[in-house]
Amino acid sequence: MHIMEGFLPHPWWEIWFAASLPFVAYGVSRISRMAREQRETLPLLAVAGAFIFVLSSLKLPSVTGSCSHPTGTGIGAILFGPWITSVLSTIVLLYQALFLAHGGLSTLGANVFSMGIAGPVVGYLIYRATQRFNLYFAVFLAAALADLATYLVTSLQLALAFPAADGGVLLSLKAFAAVFAITQVPLAGIEGVISALMFKYILQARSDVLIRLNVISKPDLLRLQGGAT
Amino acid sequence: MKGEVIALASILVFFVAFLWTSQSGLHEWEGADAKAEGVIEEITGGSYTPWLQPLWEPPSSEIESLFFSLQAAIGGLIIGYFLGYYRRKAGEGN
Numbered sequence: 001m002h003i004m005e006g007f008l009p010h011p012w013w014e015i016w017f018a019a020s021l022p023f024v025a026y027g028v029s030r031i032s033r034m035a036r037e038q039r040e041t042l043p044l045l046a047v048a049g050a051f052i053f054v055l056s057s058l059k060l061p062s063v064t065g066s067c068s069h070p071t072g073t074g075i076g077a078i079l080f081g082p083w084i085t086s087v088l089s090t091i092v093l094l095y096q097a098l099f100l101a102h103g104g105l106s107t108l109g110a111n112v113f114s115m116g117i118a119g120p121v122v123g124y125l126i127y128r129a130t131q132r133f134n135l136y137f138a139v140f141l142a143a144a145l146a147d148l149a150t151y152l153v154t155s156l157q158l159a160l161a162f163p164a165a166d167g168g169v170l171l172s173l174k175a176f177a178a179v180f181a182i183t184q185v186p187l188a189g190i191e192g193v194i195s196a197l198m199f200k201y202i203l204q205a206r207s208d209v210l211i212r213l214n215v216i217s218k219p220d221l222l223r224l225q226g227g228a229t
Numbered sequence: 230m231k232g233e234v235i236a237l238a239s240i241l242v243f244f245v246a247f248l249w250t251s252q253s254g255l256h257e258w259e260g261a262d263a264k265a266e267g268v269i270e271e272i273t274g275g276s277y278t279p280w281l282q283p284l285w286e287p288p289s290s291e292i293e294s295l296f297f298s299l300q301a302a303i304g305g306l307i308i309g310y311f312l313g314y315y316r317r318k319a320g321e322g323n
Contacts, residue, residue, distance in 0.1 A: 002262050006279025007269065043311040050311075053304030057297050061247050065256030066264055099296045101283035102262065136232065158265060162272050172272055179264045186243060193239045197232050205315035 001068070001154040001180060002096065002111055005104025012161040017109030023117050024090055027083035034084075041209055044202065048076040049088040051198060055191065056092055056115075062183040070191035071150050074143025075198055077120035078127045079215055089116030110157050119150035135216065135224060139199045144192030151180040 008016070034041055055072030062068060076085035093111050096102040103111045123146030130138040155176035164171040203210060203224075210216050216224075250256065269277055287293035 004262060004266065004279065005283045006281035007266070007277075009277070009280065043314060046307050047311050050304040050307035054301050054308065055304075057300040057304070059260065059297075060243075061251070061258050063246050063250045065250060065254070065258065066261050067258050068261040095300060097283070098285070099287070100293060100300075101286040104281065104283055106281045158269070162269055162277070164272050165274075172268075175268045175272065176265060179261055179268055183261050186246065190239060190243055193236050197236045200232050201312055205312055205319055 001071070001114060001151050001184075002093075002103030003107040003154065003158065005097070005101070006106055007104075008107050008110055008157070008161050012157070013106050013109060015109075016107075016113050016157065020086070020109045020112040020117060023083060023086045024112065027085070027087040030081075030083050031087060038212065041213060044079060044206065044209055044213075045084070045088075047202070048079055048085070049091065051075050051195075052085075052088055052092050053095075055194070056096070060187055060190070062186050064183045066179070066183050068151075068180070068183045068187055070187050070194075071115050071119055071147050072191070072195075073115060073120045073150070074123045074139070074146045074191065074195045075202075077123035077146060078139060078142055078199070079202075079210070079213060082117060082120035082124050085120040086112060086116035089120075111154075114150045114153040114157060118153040119146040122146050122149040131216070132220075135220065136196045136200065140192040140196040142192075143195035144188040147188040147191045148181065148184055151184040152177065155180045 031045070034045070052072040055070040057069070059067045059069050071089075073085050073089055076088050090108075090112050093103055093108060093115065097104050097108060123142040126145050127138050127142035130141055155173055158176045159169045159172035162172055163169045164175070203216075203221075207216075207221050211218055211221065251258075287296060
């Protein structure tokens with residue numbers, strides 16, 4: 001979903017930088033507060049960041065005949081919310097822009113917005129809305145839709161910058177979504193399943209931290225553990 | 230156990246779907262990013278040239294895959310280390 005270096009004309013790259021900056025800045029302040037007050041959550045923060053690292057390095061072939069990669073931002077969004085996840089995504093996107101020439105520095109703002117903000121916001125809201133039905137299904141849905149939302153926003157960003165001569169933004173959106181969003185549907189499903197599994201391992205290891213982070217409630221945890229035995 | 234089974238089953242379905250599509254028709258399996266570049270060219274009639282080039286590009290696909298595997302390895306190490314650390318801590322508590 002990276003928009004390549006130099007592929008967003010003025011004024012779009014500036015606009016997306018301006019849109020992303022406050023989010024990332026607030027995320028940094030949230031992380032530094034967490035580092036002071038809730039040190040036991042830091043290893044989990046590292047795990048959430050590393051999860052984005054791993055998943056966004058996997059280029060998977062999709063049934064449409066092209067390759068794309070999952071984003072891995074769903075877990076971060078569920079555990080820490082979208083602000084902190086935007087910081088984690090920025091780190092990954094910087095790595096890929098500098099060492100792999102995937103994405104770019106001029107398009108960093110746009111890429112952070114789609115992968116670090118839009119996707120995680122969607123994932124967070126979906127998780128909050130569905131968690132009382134079935135926890136793991138909520139994680140699956142949140143991660144899958146966060147992934148899909150990221151690619152839809154990328155398509156929109158490109159469509160806004162490159163409206164078709166006749167047909168305008170809408171026609172361009174269709175063309176870009178055909179490349180990005182359709183390819184992404186099966187990958188989003190896989191990402192959802194893997195995220196749910198990851199969430200299970202985190203839950204087994206440190207359910208106490210998840211309660212402190214307000215990710216799950218104590219009664220829900222007891223019910224889940226009761227159901228497991 | 231149930232979670233692992235579901236995950237394995239869906240990865241298997243994904244893999245079979247890949248095998249099936251790669252047998253029918255010609256697919257290049259190129260990156261979606263590159264395909265989007267093609268769409269930009271189509272829409273603008275080839276008039277758009279990127280105004281900035283990447284500072285550094287991996288000189289070959291071998292070196293590119295080096296950095297991709299590094300990325301995955303770093304992530305995998307961190308996940309394994311901290312989940313192991315948490316497990317050990319949980320074990321000590323009992």
